[in-house]
Amino acid sequence: MPAKKSPRNNGKAKTALPASVESRIKASYPELPESERRIADLILEFPGEMAAYSATELAELSGGSKAAVTRLVQRIGFATYDEARRAARDAQSWGSPLYLMARETKKTGFSDRVRAHIEQDVQNIAFTLEGLRGDSFNEMVTSICQARRVFLLGYRNSHYLAGYARWQIIQGRGDVYLLPAAGETIAEEIADFTAEDVLIVVGFRRRLSQVPQAMAAAAAAGARIVYITDRAAAPSPHATWTLPCAVRGMDLFDRYAAAMSLLHFLCVAIVEELGKEGRTRLQRIETLHEDLHDFD
Known part of the structure; x- marks a missing residue:
């Protein structure tokens, strides 16, 4: 007797998701609703923000809602926001400059920058x-x-x-x-x-x-x-x-x-x-x- 097809994927083989957060977002971006796209745009520009902020803080920075953040991370294959944030932290440890770039940098004078x-x-x-x-x-x-x-x-x-x-x-x-x-x-x-x-x-x-x-x-x-x-x-x-x-x-x-x-x-x-x-x-x-x- 043939196996039943899963109603979620209509029997199609599940495609492996890309590893990085931004790659996953890019793969799903055309299907994102506007509420999730605002959050996605912020993450794509500064992926390291996920490592630094909670879901609530990320929602406030993007002008979205915490519920939209939750829906977005689940849409791109993470069970929870904390799981997605761990992936971003792993990328920082791996050394990706994209994940190490801050959204806002403290403005200082030239001599202070040299000293630092x-x-x-x-x-x-x-x-x-x-x-x-x-x-x-x-x-x-x-x-x-x-x-x-x-x-x-x-x-x-x-x-x-x-x-x-x-x-x-x-x-x-x-x-x-x-x-x-x-x-x-x-x-x-x-x-x-x-x-x-x-x-x-x-x-x-x-x-x-x-x-x-x-x-x-x-x-x-x-x-x-x-x-x-x-x-x-x-x-x-x-x-x-x-x-x-x-x-x-x-x-x-x-x-x-x-x-x-x-x-x-x-x-x-x-x-x-x-x-x-x-x-x-x-x-x-x-x-x-x-x-x-x-x-x-």
């Missing part, structure tokens, strides 16, 4: 470096110095930070590589990883799915892994050492001053640990710069 900017970066640097454990940090530095090869992996903004670190480390030791190279995949590199290699992963939000996958593959090959990431990241079971870094401030973009300071601190420690070997390599490099007329 400096204070936020200083706080992040202090919070990051003061959280380091000396024994673990020294063990990690020694491992990087003694490794057969060192690889640095990063995507998006993290790729530039990984490139900076690679350029500093290579002053003191050879066989330091940046992944992924332009137009390349990384499977070919990971295929040759051994327990003698170290992989430094710079993985700040928003992280691509390739990051945990690459870490899992590298760990399976026996490589030791240094994971430099933001404090909102979930712990990685594949990381040998994890260096959490403070990147948040009061504005919508993440701040990387602490990340650069941490990488600088790490690279200086590596070159110092290399000792005479590192200094000899650096001297050879400087001689070659002169011979090749690299700089004016």
Whole structure:
């Protein structure tokens, strides 16, 4: 006997809803009544408002009603407003600038803005470096110095930070590589990883799915892994050492001053640990710069 068709979907397969709040609203927007559309317009412009306000407050901001807010969130697939608000908070933790943008920002003078900017970066640097454990940090530095090869992996903004670190480390030791190279995949590199290699992963939000996958593959090959990431990241079971870094401030973009300071601190420690070997390599490099007329 054939199964009865559900009266709600007339037997049609249920389409999976998009994950984000704004994507769900956009998918349902043409069918929204005017009372819900006013609320939807506010959320689409500033999705992070859902994380900050109750249903009543959001209704007041949009000129709608609490009942309309409830109908809207249920229409887009959430059981309650609190469930929708948790999704917005998750997006903030994930690092979406759209969800970190405030509807109203406090107007201040230029000098006050400069001072606040400096204070936020200083706080992040202090919070990051003061959280380091000396024994673990020294063990990690020694491992990087003694490794057969060192690889640095990063995507998006993290790729530039990984490139900076690679350029500093290579002053003191050879066989330091940046992944992924332009137009390349990384499977070919990971295929040759051994327990003698170290992989430094710079993985700040928003992280691509390739990051945990690459870490899992590298760990399976026996490589030791240094994971430099933001404090909102979930712990990685594949990381040998994890260096959490403070990147948040009061504005919508993440701040990387602490990340650069941490990488600088790490690279200086590596070159110092290399000792005479590192200094000899650096001297050879400087001689070659002169011979090749690299700089004016």
